[in-house]
Amino acid sequence: MKTQEQQALLHLVREVSRRQIAPRAQQHETEATFPSELFALLAELDLLGLPFATEDGGGGQPSTVVCQVLAELSRAFLAIGLGASVHLLATGVVAENAADEVRADILPRLISGEWLAAYSLSEPDSGSDAAALTTRAERDGDSYLVTGTKAWVTHAGHADCYVMFCRTGPHRTRGITALLAPVDTS
Numbered sequence: 001m002k003t004q005e006q007q008a009l010l011h012l013v014r015e016v017s018r019r020q021i022a023p024r025a026q027q028h029e030t031e032a033t034f035p036s037e038l039f040a041l042l043a044e045l046d047l048l049g050l051p052f053a054t055e056d057g058g059g060g061q062p063s064t065v066v067c068q069v070l071a072e073l074s075r076a077f078l079a080i081g082l083g084a085s086v087h088l089l090a091t092g093v094v095a096e097n098a099a100d101e102v103r104a105d106i107l108p109r110l111i112s113g114e115w116l117a118a119y120s121l122s123e124p125d126s127g128s129d130a131a132a133l134t135t136r137a138e139r140d141g142d143s144y145l146v147t148g149t150k151a152w153v154t155h156a157g158h159a160d161c162y163v164m165f166c167r168t169g170p171h172r173t174r175g176i177t178a179l180l181a182p183v184d185t186s
Contacts (some may be wrong), residue, residue: 006065013069013115016045017076025077034158038080039087042073043113048087052095057111086154090117093178102180105159118159122152128166131173137166144168144179159183 002010021038033157042048051066052058061069063121067086085182091110094117110113119140126132135148146166162181169175 002065005062009059009061009065009070010072012045013072015048016041017072021073022076024081028077028079033138034082035077035083036151036158039083039116040112042084046083046112047073048113049091049111051088052091056095057108064088067121083154085110086119087117090119090161093119093143094165094180097178098180106180106182107138109160116155117162118153118155118156118162120150120153120156120162120164122150124149124151133165133167134174135166137163137177137179146179146181 007127020041023037024158027033028038037047046059047069048068049057050059050061051063054060070081070085072081072112073084073183091107094107094110098106106115110117121130121133122132123135124126126134135146135150137144137146139145144166146164148166150164160183162183164179164181166177166179167175168177
């Protein structure tokens with residue numbers, strides 16, 4: 001059973017989807033433009049941090065509510081619902097796995113929607129099969145040197161940071177690392 005707060009959240013998302021998101025969907029689809037202003041709207045409404053802990057600035061919402069929010073957004077404009085889900089997926093990698101200092105710096109930006117995250121797993125020859133990754137990351141002092149090609153990166157060219165999966169060891173499944181690369185990384 002949903003709390004009154006959760007019911008109010010879902011009502012808000014339905015109304016915003018109907019009044020502000022759905023009317024813009026066709027133009028973005030027709031013109032093949034990235035809906036930056038709609039992601040800014042989601043950030044303004046604190047929808048890009050719903051599943052994360054309140055002590056981290058998130059909404060502390062259970063997955064059932066987050067899925068309902070994503071469904072409402074998708075009903076209005078699929079690219080927004082899917083885009084928000086990818087942002088949440090990438091943000092979850094940071095929330096669960098980033099080093100403390102990186103987490104403290106980056107996670108608030110992602111949860112607030114100040115930054116939009118991209119998820120970079122797929123490759124031309126392996127699709128989304130993580131065990132078949134060929135992109136490599138090798139330590140170079142305090143950073144990594146990445147070689148390889150990624151494909152089908154949601155938010156590519158519009159994201160502020162990328163969660164990028166790379167091979168860092170020889171083991172087929174345990175030799176994979178997720179690297180966080182801010183957009184200005186060279």
